[in-house]
Amino acid sequence: MGLRSKSLLALAFACLVALVCAGLIGWQVVENVREHFGLAYARNYTQLNRQKILAPVSRELALSLRLADSEVVRQWLLDEDDAGKRALFFKEVEGYRRDFLDHSWFVIADPTRHYYFDDGKGDRGAAMQAPRYTLRTDEKNDAWYFATLRNTGHFNINVDYDHALNVTKVWINVLVRDGSRKIGLAGTGIDLTRFLADFIRHDEAGVTPMILDRQGAIQAHPDASLIALNSATGAAVQQRTVFDQLPLAADRHALRTAMQAAETRPGEVETAWVELGGRRQLLALSYIPELKWQVLTAVDLHAARVIDTNWIWPVVAAFAAMMALLLVGFGLAVERLVLRPLRRLQQSAGAIAAGHYEVALPAAGNDEIGALSRAFGVMADTVRRHTAELEHKVRERTAALEAANQAMAAAHKKIDDSIDYASLIQRAILPDHQLVQTLGPHHFVLWRPRDVVGGDFYVFRADGDNCLLGVVDCAGHGVPGALMTMLARAAIDHAIAEVGLRSPAAVLARTDAAMRAMLADAELPRGIATNMDAGFCYIDRAAGTLRFAGAKISLYWSDGQDMGELRGGRRALADKRVGEYADAELELAAGRTFYLVTDGFLDQAGGEHGFGFGNRRFAEMLRQHAGLPLERQAEAFDAALADYQGALPQRDDVTLLSFRFD
Structure with a gap:
């Protein structure tokens, strides 16, 4: 490798070191900026989801509370067979059905366990007023109802698949009371598919919105298989919680701490860093006390478009072009100022090495190469004189060495002969x-x-x-x-x-x-x-x-x-x-x-x-x-x-x- 290559390599290495250092610093700055904007993005996205969920569900909850508190509903549930009360009930509840987002309602009469449901479809005659089915204590699919009656709360919001109706909805279950006596259940349901489409599903890469209850059971998720059905009633067959998705105990503890902090400050957004789905993600939570739900957003900052990184590649290309121009300019300067004088000096040295001591050396300048040329001239003259002296001494020493080698060879032969003879003697005694x-x-x-x-x-x-x-x-x-x-x-x-x-x-x-x-x-x-x-x-x-x-x-x-x-x-x-x-x-x-x-x-x-x-x-x-x-x-x-x-x-x-x- 020549001096030009070494110089260019040294410059390239220096530029590379500078690039690596700048890249590391720049990467750290980008990561800090990404984390800052990612935190703001997660907070804003969670607040937006909170409002998107709170507004319609609160409206449905308010209507369901009014329906359950209706005197008409209460009187009919106490005397389900009275034709007048029945007619008045179905007339009033039809108005609620039209107001509900899903245009459906349900009422359960606890004395008879009759389940009434109307979604505005099918026959609107007398058959519509008949109960859809009767709940039984020995039917596991009806366990949610009896678990709701045992709860001390006035209502719950539950995601469940109704086997009799063959529908999966976000159910709003409100107790109907006659004084302190629980006489039934009334409410409505929001179609889960529509609910997920409106509030959960999105086109943002690296963003996963969820809804959790206070125990961490998943109420809504883009992956419907992760939803814990019936978790709000306490009759869930298999609780699916967000903690099941966190492999590290420290991450589970951090999420619980954030959930507790969010409950103490409703409307505020709490954050935590966890490993979710094999990647480090930022969790943002906000608590809705009216629904007893946690709105959670998981953001993978490296997958989500938190900041625009399209400017990075033009900068890298510009830096590469600048580095190429710098290398070309540096190479031309090295060729003119260093390599040409050294090449002429090299030719003179080659001639001297071949024995031509009278060769003319290049003109010496005032720089370091000029000083090297002058020193080389002094060295060539000294070598010429010493060479003549050494040739004479070598001839003398060569003659002495030849004589010494002959004597040594003779002595060595005598020693070898003696050892061989000793070997014969030793063999003879065996x-x-x-x-x-x-x-x-x-x-x-x-x-x-x-x-x-x-x-x-x-x-x-x-x-x-x-x-x-x-x-x-x-x-x-x-x-x-x-x-x-x-x-x-x-x-x-x-x-x-x-x-x-x-x-x-x-x-x-x-x-x-x-x-x-x-x-x-x-x-x-x-x-x-x-x-x-x-x-x-x-x-x-x-x-x-x-x-x-x-x-x-x-x-x-x-x-x-x-x-x-x-x-x-x-x-x-x-x-x-x-x-x-x-x-x-x-x-x-x-x-x-x-x-x-x-x-x-x-x-x-x-x-x-x-x-x-x-x-x-x-x-x-x-x-x-x-x-x-x-x-x-x-x-x-x-x-x-x-x-x-x-x-x-x-x-x-x-x-x-x-x-x-x-």
């Missing part, structure tokens, strides 16, 4: 030939030094049909470890010569003493370790037993199902403190395979987290493969260790000696 002759396919050995030579080796001594087997892990790796194996081999040979083969514990103890005697007069640095781990098994074929003793090396065995371990002593040979070693016997059971392993196998790092192979994973590996022929076991164990190690380096020398006697 009893591979004796193991093959004596045990044949009933054994295998995994011997993997970390370097060309190592500190691990294994031991085999025949004793007629019996034999002594073992593994030894000397401290150190490479050449130091290999030298320690020579001392250890000599000490073991000396110990076997003195105590024999039959007691591995005695061999360990005598080897420990021999090692201490060898190293007693040696002046070794404190950081050099001379201890070694060992484990020996004596096989008594006639008795069918195995005798084992170890110094920090255990004997493992498995038949493919069970797995066992004989632990060695806690201290290594030639340790700071003298260890105690004891023989342990084990039966040479058929199908049982035995394993002696150094800690290089168990401590090898690998796996997902780089942990050591570990005793548990080793035991599971033995149990899984112990039933295989020993040749296949060797392949399986070698593959398991390689897979676990992965790309990690080998940490220590590895030796695994396995044998089986049938």
